[in-house]
Amino acid sequence: MMKRTLIIAYMALVAALAACGTQSGDDAQGGKPKMPLDVKMNYSHEVHKSVMEKEGFDCFVCHPVNVKLEDEKSIEETIKASKQAFFPGKETCHFCHYNPQAGNIAPGDCSTCHFNMAEIQPKNHNFNWMSKHAVFAKANEESCENCHSPRFCEDCHKRRDLPTIMVHDRNFRFIHGIEARANPRQCGNCHEITFCNTCHVKGGYDY
Amino acid sequence: MIIRLLIIALLAFSIHTLLLAQDDEEDEEENPHTSMVDDEFVCLDCHTEVPKEGQTSPTYFLVDAPSENCLGCHDETTHPGSKLHLGQDAKPLPGDENGKIACFSCHDPHPEGVIKGRTVYNSEMTDRQLQFIEMIVIPGLKEELGTNAKVETEKEVLLREPFNKICATCHETIKYRGTYIPWYKFTDMYTY
Numbered sequence: 001m002m003k004r005t006l007i008i009a010y011m012a013l014v015a016a017l018a019a020c021g022t023q024s025g026d027d028a029q030g031g032k033p034k035m036p037l038d039v040k041m042n043y044s045h046e047v048h049k050s051v052m053e054k055e056g057f058d059c060f061v062c063h064p065v066n067v068k069l070e071d072e073k074s075i076e077e078t079i080k081a082s083k084q085a086f087f088p089g090k091e092t093c094h095f096c097h098y099n100p101q102a103g104n105i106a107p108g109d110c111s112t113c114h115f116n117m118a119e120i121q122p123k124n125h126n127f128n129w130m131s132k133h134a135v136f137a138k139a140n141e142e143s144c145e146n147c148h149s150p151r152f153c154e155d156c157h158k159r160r161d162l163p164t165i166m167v168h169d170r171n172f173r174f175i176h177g178i179e180a181r182a183n184p185r186q187c188g189n190c191h192e193i194t195f196c197n198t199c200h201v202k203g204g205y206d207y
Numbered sequence: 208m209i210i211r212l213l214i215i216a217l218l219a220f221s222i223h224t225l226l227l228a229q230d231d232e233e234d235e236e237e238n239p240h241t242s243m244v245d246d247e248f249v250c251l252d253c254h255t256e257v258p259k260e261g262q263t264s265p266t267y268f269l270v271d272a273p274s275e276n277c278l279g280c281h282d283e284t285t286h287p288g289s290k291l292h293l294g295q296d297a298k299p300l301p302g303d304e305n306g307k308i309a310c311f312s313c314h315d316p317h318p319e320g321v322i323k324g325r326t327v328y329n330s331e332m333t334d335r336q337l338q339f340i341e342m343i344v345i346p347g348l349k350e351e352l353g354t355n356a357k358v359e360t361e362k363e364v365l366l367r368e369p370f371n372k373i374c375a376t377c378h379e380t381i382k383y384r385g386t387y388i389p390w391y392k393f394t395d396m397y398t399y
Contacts, residue, residue: 045380058371061336064344065288066364067356073284081352085287089347095339 039113043093051106062088100145110147120147138189240365244320253316260323266304267311274303277310287348287356298393300367300376313373315365328366328373332358 052058060066065085073081093113096106114120124136137144137153144153157167167190168176180187180196187196243249250257253276254268269276274293283289295308303309315327332340337358345356368376381390 046382049380055335056333057336057339058332059374060330060332060370061339062344063288063374064340064348064356064358065286066330066332066370067287067340067345067348067358069285069287069348069352070355070357071285072282073354075284075290077352077354078284078287078290081287081348081354082289082291084348084351086291088344089351091343091347095343 039115039119042113042115062092064088122147240316240318240363244318267301272304273311274305274307274309277316281310283310296393313367315367318363318365328369330359330364330366330370332370 052061063086065082067085069081097104097112098108098110099105110120111117125133239249239252247257253270255270256268258264258268267273271279283293289310292308292313297303297306297308297312300308300312302312315325317325317327319325319327340358345358348354348356366373377392379390379392383390
């Protein structure tokens with residue numbers, strides 16, 4: 001009898017603890033889930049409220065449920081269109097936050113919205129990217145500027161307060177003439193002719 | 208002879224013009240929303256009887272089920288947003304037979320003047336808003352869905368609330384753990 005009572009008491013204790021565990025979760029806060037990391041979920045209507053009002057933009061400008069799709073759609077396509085209308089595409093956000101052509105009129109730091117930067121990182125930016133990025137950068141300089149400002153490159157390549165070699169050896173100033181004569185075009189990969197002329201003008205380092 | 212031919216040509220042209228004008232009139236008459244202001248019989252296109260002032264019914268005296276009544280003429284698949292709204296709780300807006308959102312939760316089928324004391328609103332957008340939608344938003348939709356879309360500014364959409372306020376009827380932004388998040392006012396749920 002005593003043993004049975006103990007088992008019942010033990011089971012009641014386990015049940016009570018389980019109930020407490022449930023209450024300490026999201027249910028205790030009215031079922032409100034934790035903040036998600038998805039970029040679409042990071043948008044704050046409150047932050048944008050005053051800007052939108054100032055610009056005279058209503059809900060339907062970003063959530064275009066007032067447009068009419070051409071042609072009749074299947075149910076699947078309709079649901080997809082609805083979701084697309086509710087969660088505006090990147091073009092809508094980027095018009096203000098990332099607009100290389102017209103310039104940003106809102107904070108342009110990618111991490112403002114992209115908490116998970118890995119989502120937007122190009123596939124070739126992997127572990128060996130530091131050593132091989134020069135090839136891609138020289139092949140298509142504009143491709144870097146899709147995401148990076150020129151300042152981003154200059155922050156490393158123009159630094160002179162670190163012992164690491166960014167572009168040229170430390171003593172390059174004294175031996176660059178050999179390489180420049182061997183292949184003058186190579187300087188032009190990065191430098192304008194005016195860069196050389198800054199020093200190599202008549203009366204200057206003319207040797 | 209020439210005069211006779213001219214008269215025949217004139218008559219043929221007149222008949223053609225008259226027929227075209229009649230077609231236009233018929234097209235105009237086909238829209239029960241615009242014609243119900245003047246013609247009470249148009250009510251019977253959707254209602255089984257014309258409700259009297261103050262008279263209410265869970266079925267709104269509709270011919271079909273409230274959830275399907277509009278779909279006899281309108282295509283829900285060309286209206287983005289409809290599929291994600293339909294089936295949600297309609298409160299405090301009028302709902303279908305199950306209290307869920309139907310077309311008439313947001314849209315008032317009756318133009319202003321049909322029901323006494325009721326105001327209906329249209330979608331009025333500024334040129335700037337239109338340009339933004341046409342240049343930025345619609346190309347994005349086209350890219351994602353592979354279909355084109357257009358903004359119908361002139362169309363009378365007959366909204367229950369003003370165009371810039373109707374979302375706020377149910378949606379709000381609340382502060383939760385220091386962050387502002389979109390929220391349904393009445394169902395205690397995330398907007399997304």
